[in-house]
Every structure is written in C-alpha cells, then in structure tokens.
Amino acid sequence: MPSARQLQDALDRLVAALPHMGSAEEPIHNAVAVVEHPGRGLRAAAAAGRMRDDSDAPMAIGTQFHIASVVKPMTATLIFQAAEDGLIGPAGIDTKLIDTGVLAPYLVRRLHNIHGRSHGADITLRHLLTHTSGLRDGQVDDGEYLAGGYIGRAAPNSLSGRRWPDLDAHMAAYRSNKGPPPGLRTTMHWKPWDPARPDDPDAGVLNFYLAAHTAGARALFPPGHGFHYSDTAFTILALLAENLLGASFARLLHDRIYLPCGMTDSYYIADSDLDPTPWQRDLSDCWNGPYPLVSAGFDLSNDWGGGGVVATASDLNRFLIGLLAGRLFRRQGTLAEMTRFIAPPGLASYAAIGHGLLGFRSPAGRFLFGHSGAWGAKMLYDPANGFFYSGTINRRGVRGEWMLEIADAVAAL
Numbered sequence: 001m002p003s004a005r006q007l008q009d010a011l012d013r014l015v016a017a018l019p020h021m022g023s024a025e026e027p028i029h030n031a032v033a034v035v036e037h038p039g040r041g042l043r044a045a046a047a048a049g050r051m052r053d054d055s056d057a058p059m060a061i062g063t064q065f066h067i068a069s070v071v072k073p074m075t076a077t078l079i080f081q082a083a084e085d086g087l088i089g090p091a092g093i094d095t096k097l098i099d100t101g102v103l104a105p106y107l108v109r110r111l112h113n114i115h116g117r118s119h120g121a122d123i124t125l126r127h128l129l130t131h132t133s134g135l136r137d138g139q140v141d142d143g144e145y146l147a148g149g150y151i152g153r154a155a156p157n158s159l160s161g162r163r164w165p166d167l168d169a170h171m172a173a174y175r176s177n178k179g180p181p182p183g184l185r186t187t188m189h190w191k192p193w194d195p196a197r198p199d200d201p202d203a204g205v206l207n208f209y210l211a212a213h214t215a216g217a218r219a220l221f222p223p224g225h226g227f228h229y230s231d232t233a234f235t236i237l238a239l240l241a242e243n244l245l246g247a248s249f250a251r252l253l254h255d256r257i258y259l260p261c262g263m264t265d266s267y268y269i270a271d272s273d274l275d276p277t278p279w280q281r282d283l284s285d286c287w288n289g290p291y292p293l294v295s296a297g298f299d300l301s302n303d304w305g306g307g308g309v310v311a312t313a314s315d316l317n318r319f320l321i322g323l324l325a326g327r328l329f330r331r332q333g334t335l336a337e338m339t340r341f342i343a344p345p346g347l348a349s350y351a352a353i354g355h356g357l358l359g360f361r362s363p364a365g366r367f368l369f370g371h372s373g374a375w376g377a378k379m380l381y382d383p384a385n386g387f388f389y390s391g392t393i394n395r396r397g398v399r400g401e402w403m404l405e406i407a408d409a410v411a412a413l
Helices: 004-020 068-084 105-111 125-129 159-175 205-210 231-245 249-261 313-324 332-338 402-411
Strands: 030-037 042-049 309-311 358-361 367-372 378-382 387-392
Touching (some): 004 402, 030 402, 068 231, 068 249, 068 309, 068 367, 231 249, 249 313, 313 387, 378 402, 387 402
Antiparallel strands (some): 030 387, 358 367, 367 378
16 A cells, blocks of 8 residues: 555656647647545545646646536436435336336337337336447437447537537637637537427437437347447436436435535536536636637537536545445445446446446456546546546547556556
8 A cells, every 4th residue: 555655646747647648639738636545544636737728727636627427427326316215116227217207108119219119118227327228329329320430430410420510610719719600509508308399409418319310210229238338328317317306407416416425516517407606616628639628618518417517536536435435325235236237248448337337447457447538537446455536638539548547556556
C-alpha cells in the first residue's frame, strides 16, 4: 500500500503527462483525476491543462465536467430503489417493461422488431439495465448502421448523425464571435418523450428512436440473447424512475443520490425542473474532434437518462463510495444484485456487464468496475485493493484506457 506522498507524487506525474499523450489531430486539452482509499484514509488529486477554449483559466481539481454515461449507474440505482420500495411488483427487475405502464403497450411493441415481428413485450427491466434488450442505441445507431460502421462515426440517421452537418456552421459562428444561426440541431434542447407526438422525431429522444429511418424497426437480437450498448434503454429507465417514484429525474438524482452521498457539486443539465444555480461551478470544455462543445455553446441534453449530468471527480468518487458502502439501499441483497456481473455474447470491449455498471480489464489484467462516459469521463473501483478512481480527459474517442493505466500504476506502488 503506498504512502500518501507516494500516491500524490505518482498521480501528479501521470495526470501531467495526459495532455501530451493526444495526437495532433486529437489533442487532450485538460485532465483531472481523484484517487481515494477510504479505508486507509488515502486521497490524491491532480489536474492539468486549460479548462476551456474561451478562457485561459487552468483546469482545477474542483472543475466540473460533463460525465455523460457515467450517470447510468445512478439511473440504475433509482430503479433498484423503486424495486426495494415494492413499486415494480413481485418480479422486481425481471418485470416486463410492457407491464410497467410507463409507455403504452403499442409503443413498447414498436420499440423492438426483427423481420417484422415484435419482441417488445418480452423486454424486461433487467434486459434494459444490462444492455441485453436488443435495442439499438438511438444516439449513434440508426436502422441501417451501427456506430462506427458508417465512415467510422455515428450512423447518418442516428441522433448524433443528424446533428453532424450543423457542427461546422455552429463552429464558424463561434470563431467569428457570433451566436449560432437559428434552427441548428446543435442548439436543440431535448426532452425525453412526448406522448402527444409519438412520430415527430424532434419531439423527444424516444420519439426520435421510433421515427422513420431510426432504430426501432430493426432490433439486433431477441431480448436476453446478446449484448449491445444502448442509451435508449436508459432513457426508458429514467422515465420509469420518474413514473414509479413520483418526481422528475433531476429531483430524484438530487434527493435520492446526491444528498445521501454528499455530492455537493453535481446537477442535471438536460430537461429539468430544478434551477442548477446553487451547484454550478467552473465548467470545463469537452471536445469532439476540433469542436470545444461547452465554449461554443453546443446543447448536450440529448442523452436523457443515460447522461446529462455535470459533476466533479470528487463527487463521482462520493457516489461510488456511497453506493458500495450501502448508503443508497436498505438491503444488502439489493447491492449484491446490482453488482452481479454477467458476460453475454457480444460483450466485446468490456470484461463484464452489471446492472448499470461496466466491468473493465486493465492493461495489467486487473478487474475494475464502474462506468465510463463519451467525453473521457471515468468512475472506477478496484475491488482487489479498495481504491476508487474518477476523472476525465474531456475528449471523445481518445485514450480510453487512461484511468485503467493509472489504476495499474497505483497498484504497482
């Protein structure tokens, strides 16, 4: 076990090196990491780089960032809390989605079709929580292509793909010190679902999924027969959490996650009924290629339920520490069920999948679990030595193993 000084010196060195590890085409502009071992009273934190494109301020340990998909374990926690409260029914997370009432039965059937046959009625909450439902990911997949299968980026009729043509117009306005032109998809603020306009792709995230040219008509496999990462599943789960627990997703996160874990620097930026002002601090840029999304004013509300949270590295550690310490559930068995990992066919780059949790294998072969986010955010726990790791490199698609490499370096001290 390292001393506090050894841990801090190592983290200072590793984080300082991160901005130099990007390429000329994909530079890493800033980074932050917090490493903790609560049982030993060890904590180290480091930051490097420039916080934003529109500011000369340095990145700091307390700088906030978009955590993207790192919110998924929080969404899953709300579903397990509802199950503990008896709000789902005796089958718990094995309840079928069609029986929850969160969506009309005909819409559940439209979500999942293979060769004209619907399997929507077979989807359970467990399938959604473990990415084994067979649903495509409406953020980056469409009805024809999967993410990366279309010239190496989001499918053209996915939500991200439809937004891509507007990126250059938005950036040209930003570089000219002008506001973005009206009507760009880069400034569209997304709602999760509008039941009054089920076939309007711009009415909400699920509306988009169900619209023509998107993914609902061509599911990938019958529920439970494979693995495919799906943000769409977690939009549905967040809607269900609202329906079961009787409050907005933003309020559920605040009251049932942030407060019990002591997360004082986190807030929800998507469709929310809470004023974020009390929790807003300095917010760093996240970069997609040459685009500094925060400085340029891009709207990042589209990943509703599977993203949409701004936090700090310290707060992410507080969440995972609080979750594993049992602060968010009344029964130990609930946590045991949430952290039960499986390895379904097609798992690919992950070591295992839990319920809203991902398992990773480090370059040195260590097993860690937690979650990662599109903008380089990481929140991980190493069960072999008790260390927690959180932070970001605020850059899409670069150095996905960066925090796992830090974990290996800490284990070697």
